[in-house]
Amino acid sequence: MTEYTKGLCDFITKLKFEDLAPDLTDKAKKLTLHVAGVALAGRTLPTAVSARSAARATVGTQADLMSTMWGEPGKLPMHGAIMANATAADTLDWEDCSYTGHPSAHLVSVSMAMTEAMHRSGKDYLTAVIGGFEVYQRVACYIQPTPEFDSRKYGWGLGSWQIFASAAPAGKLYGCDADQYNLLLGATGCSTPVVNAILALQGSDFYHLQYAITGLTGTMVAGMAKRNELDNIYNIMDGESGYPMMMRGFANEGWIDRNLGTEYLFGQLLFKHWPANMWIQTPIDCLDTLVTRHGFKAEDIEEIFMTPTYDERDKFSWDGYASCRDAQFSVPYCLAAYLLRGEPGPNWYTAEHLADPELLEMASRVKLDPDNHMNLQVAFKMFREGSFPTTSMRVTLKDGQQFEVTLPFPKGHPNNPFDWNDVERTFRAGARAANLPEEKIERYIELCKKIDELGDMAELAECLSM
Structure with a gap:
């Protein structure tokens, strides 16, 4: 034995x-x-x-x-x-x-x-x-x-x-x-x-x-x-x-x-890095990177396209979200919350925001790749082996401009670790x-x-x- x-x-x-x-x-x-x-x-x-x-x-x-x-x-x-x-x-x-x-x-x-x-x-x-x-x-x-x-x-x-x-x-x-x-x-x-x-x-x-x-x-x-x-x-x-x-x-x-x-x-x-499920960390990092680089605002956005689509992280409904946990596991919701609810924190998930028409309208602009799905078992295997699924994002503005980014690791991953400034900022x-x-x-x-x-x-x- x-x-x-x-x-x-x-x-x-x-x-x-x-x-x-x-x-x-x-x-x-x-x-x-x-x-x-x-x-x-x-x-x-x-x-x-x-x-x-x-x-x-x-x-x-x-x-x-x-x-x-x-x-x-x-x-x-x-x-x-x-x-x-x-x-x-x-x-x-x-x-x-x-x-x-x-x-x-x-x-x-x-x-x-x-x-x-x-x-x-x-x-x-x-x-x-x-x-x-x-x-x-x-x-x-x-x-x-x-x-x-x-x-x-x-x-x-x-x-x-x-x-x-x-x-x-x-x-x-x-x-x-x-x-x-x-x-x-x-x-x-x-x-x-x-x-x-x-x-x-x-x-x-x-x-x-x-x-x-x-x-x-x-x-x-x-x-x-x-x-x-x-x-x-x-x-x-x-x-x-x-x-x-x-x-x-x-x-x-x-x-x-x-x-x-x-x-x-x-x-x-x-x-x-963000108040959201782990498979939504890199998507928010992608959007944050593009916003920081190019300075566009929520009202400028026509569409956000992201690949891959993480299994069970694609939920969107015009009826809103049933709970804080329900929203935390949704890429469309979290990207919209980042754009509309300011500094990350409880304001992303207060009850009145879970079915907020403005937030849902922005979430509806998030389009996830129908042809490239990331199975979570595969994603976890990559994480165990020291890697992570690469995420790509393209933001199209209403004036036709497009901005793209690809990130291999979220901020906070052992290969992209937090320093003291990062943890001090969160605290x-x-x-x-x-x-x-x-x-x-x-x-x-x-x-x-x-x-x-x-x-x-x-x-x-x-x-x-x-």
């Missing part, structure tokens, strides 16, 4: 900050700035509001361990802050993308809330974020469906295996030993939400609220593991009754133990949208650059309170 579970447990429990290369810790610092910014930007949208309400109703307002609920005054019990901040981080679909989902909504919110409440160091935080990602990503890659599997019909489980991005850093920060961590992985697997297709088919914003639930559950079972409250759920990544069987029988050998401890998959994480936009005081904005940016020097992460986290 394999020993995948034991290998993961040995890796994460022995991992030290000193094991991490500077390029990895620098990326984790940037991620901390980026995720907080997009969470603050999304805090006024209904899903983020609902998550804050659910957090207060579920965990109350007082506990021994208290953490900042970003963009709010005061603190909340640690588990409640995790619930609220995790959903806020995903609400605008703006945080990150690995080739298995959006783990940073949990990695950052869980690790920051825990290190704040427990007064742990910045080195502890960075180690939990990077190590937690390695556990999450290797598990998620291990149980990915085969290319011929109909994920559109039966569902793709990013909201399911996402729970490991919560439990993995939590177990590290609680100081679980290898035996406790083994039980934690077992409990996390048994607590995984069922894979479903209904959220995508109906465009439900519960897609974002799942992060509150899996954030709470993952950290809760990590605490149970540390307190020795779990038993007899060992080696869940191994054997016929293990996690692959639970997740519909898929087992991709070679992912969990692939150069574990020497190759860090965290370096392949993509930062999102400032989100923080100002939340009316965070300017002195706290600048202090948070300053401290993010030297997280590894902080003795108490509360100093950083408290910058995000009103």
